[in-house]
Amino acid sequence: MIYVIRHGQTDLNKEGRLQGRRGLPLNENGIKQAESLRDKLMDIHFDYIFSSPQERAVQTAEIATGMKATIDERLDVFDLGEADGLMKGEAKLAGGIPDPRVYRGVEDAQSYVKRVFAFMQELEAEYGASQVNILISGHKCTTGCIGAYFNGMPEDRNILRFSSNNGDYKVYSFNARIVAFPDC
Helix, strand or coil, X not given: CEEEEECCCCHHHHHXXXXXXXXXXXXXXXXXXXXXHHHHHCCCCCCEEEECCCHHHHHHHHHHHCCCCEECHHHCCCCEHHXXXXXXXXXXXXXXXXXXXXXXXXXXXXXXXXXXXXXXXXXXXXXXXXXXXXXXXXXXXXXXXXXHHHHCCCCCCCHHHHCCCCCCEEEECHHHCCCCCCCC
């Protein structure tokens, strides 16, 4: 089974700001959310723990499992460029992402999906036929993208509909994927 968790709360989440690669570590509530995840997942033996390189995701994975996470850059948060840290209500968006015509350095959405899907395809090729439990710790965008990997890309391409809330998780199985080859 694949357990996909979203990191616990940070002060930027609490303030309603966009949080990308210049994000913060977990705040007190985020630590409690990670501890709550640990309680919910305590009866599961995890064979592998993977995480985004962001401190908040690593903290959540390691608190929730008591194990050291393997960092994979492909799980890194979507790069918000110059919009990183802006109040959500003030940012100019194009679809669900900061408008790259307004903000420099915003990652290409299709490239983001391709890199997360590449990680998932590699994971599936290696462990898809195995009876292992894998935990993946990431972000709103990561949990949404992995949801799209298992459920198919929404027509409007808004992967955030599959996202988890801070400190929450979803469970998937490679055997139960809706699409054989997700459309990037």
